[in-house]
Amino acid sequence: MMLIVLGNTEISLIKGISIAGANPELTKYTPPADVEYIFYGRPKVIDAVPVTPQGHPTPAIITKACWELANFPITVVRAGTFFKPMVPHVHISDEVGRDFRRGKALPNAEEIVELSECLGRELSKSFKRIAVGESTPGGTTTAQAVLWALGYDAKTSSAAPNNPQELKRRVIEEGFRRVGIGFGDVNDPITALEEFGDPTLACIFGICRGFKGEVVLAGGTQMLAVSALLKASGVGLERFKIATTRWVAEDKSATFKDTARSIGVDYWVAPLDFSKSRYRGLRDYERGYVKEGVGAGGAVYLAEESGFSSEDVFKKVEELYSLLQV
């Protein structure tokens, strides 16, 4: 079972911070469009597959490839998005994360966490293990803010090859000034989520607390923040493992491996290689575009368990790409 948690944060509307959409305004549509693409082959909420401004398709293409190969169940969870996904989905909230430079990011953090814990508890009755991915434009910045608030000197990856670290830093520092805190000044996970988080982080944190079994945290940067939140709340990390892509793990503009080690969470790296793709849109993954998202790394993990190699996944991704009009 893979959950794909959808969230929006106003942070993605800041110019230059997210390329999870052809322009900042379009990042509002990306989470529902991602899962609609997986289920139906094309989005419904908007008439185009999410792309970067340069036209690189959403990493949902990797998740979809693994899903079509290995046929694992997917449950979509709306943690808090601008638009309702046009697929059956678990409703947690329809409120998006706010721009944390101007006010609390997530006044309803506690409510999201509680509902998500309840969801996690119920899932425990049916599943020994779950994987959890997400689609959240701007989510690496909120994740980094949460990590800094909790005292982890992390640089998070970006879907852009030129990681806008300087801009992320300025935005986060502006948020810290609003609250009147400095690096590492927050101990309480709910406070970190309320002040700097987003619906996705709160929801996955809650699911992980409620669920009793093993969890594959399918993602890079944001799953580090979830791990740090869990640790801060006293949850042991033995039953959690991050599954991400090579492009995140090897990202020199970020600190994935170091941060994972300092939090003390295990990780697995999907050995995807798109360098021989027929399509520039996929070859560009090797140049730092896109990298991860929509549970791509974790989906490869599930596909490998079902006997499909990264090469099989790559071939399926090529096939799906050929069906896209990008």
Add this chain to the structure above:
Amino acid sequence: MMLIVLGNTEISLIKGISIAGANPELTKYTPPADVEYIFYGRPKVIDAVPVTPQGHPTPAIITKACWELANFPITVVRAGTFFKPMVPHVHISDEVGRDFRRGKALPNAEEIVELSECLGRELSKSFKRIAVGESTPGGTTTAQAVLWALGYDAKTSSAAPNNPQELKRRVIEEGFRRVGIGFGDVNDPITALEEFGDPTLACIFGICRGFKGEVVLAGGTQMLAVSALLKASGVGLERFKIATTRWVAEDKSATFKDTARSIGVDYWVAPLDFSKSRYRGLRDYERGYVKEGVGAGGAVYLAEESGFSSEDVFKKVEELYSLLQV
């Protein structure tokens, strides 16, 4: 796994047709309140457990008793209700069924069926069998209208001891006049749902079409309508079984067993007996009050499978009743 599908129809607002609420206006709150009561012990959407005008508590008390005993997972599905349930739930639609005397009952029937089919397909990957219950005030009237439209001469049960069959008949005939059809004139299940159905019937019909394994249809009257819709759409009924309560199966004002036989769907009857209850609110079940709902009969079926007798369920219901302030 038990799904509890929530729906509203404006039909419940017709005076005298439904007692699934202390008054017609309050029937709007019953579906979310039922599942909130199961999960939290008290409703959140409104500050009172759903009761009949005479104060009999919701049959969700039986479902909750079985759930607490056998600990099966419950997934709430919002097929279409006035209010959002304050529990994690699968969102299908937030549009309620309309009064079919005045216009189409469910213009979005096809969309609900498609989304629900998709949900059923995904559930197939995780579960070999599901149970499906519902909470839908007024739902026995829409069910009866659908059965008549499809040509089954059924009288459906009511939560009231004096089944308002005369009123149901007048309401249904007014709906038939609007469409200009007579008894048995509809062959197509989507047309039956659009003209006379409700969100719950459309949703359960879709789930059953998409799901590949066995289905326990946890309910009485409305599950007959679902079975008839499935049969009309060419789905074989071998993998379906209705699980209902004695109070429905033995209801002399209705035709449960005869209708089940003429549709050709198997059924199981929960041998609950509340005649020795300490509480009048429960003893009155034996006088024809409430009878079934929120998957009560199917929940007893699941509890029995886990080794709990009807007597165990009765004791747990008594215990839960003692915690209610009704």
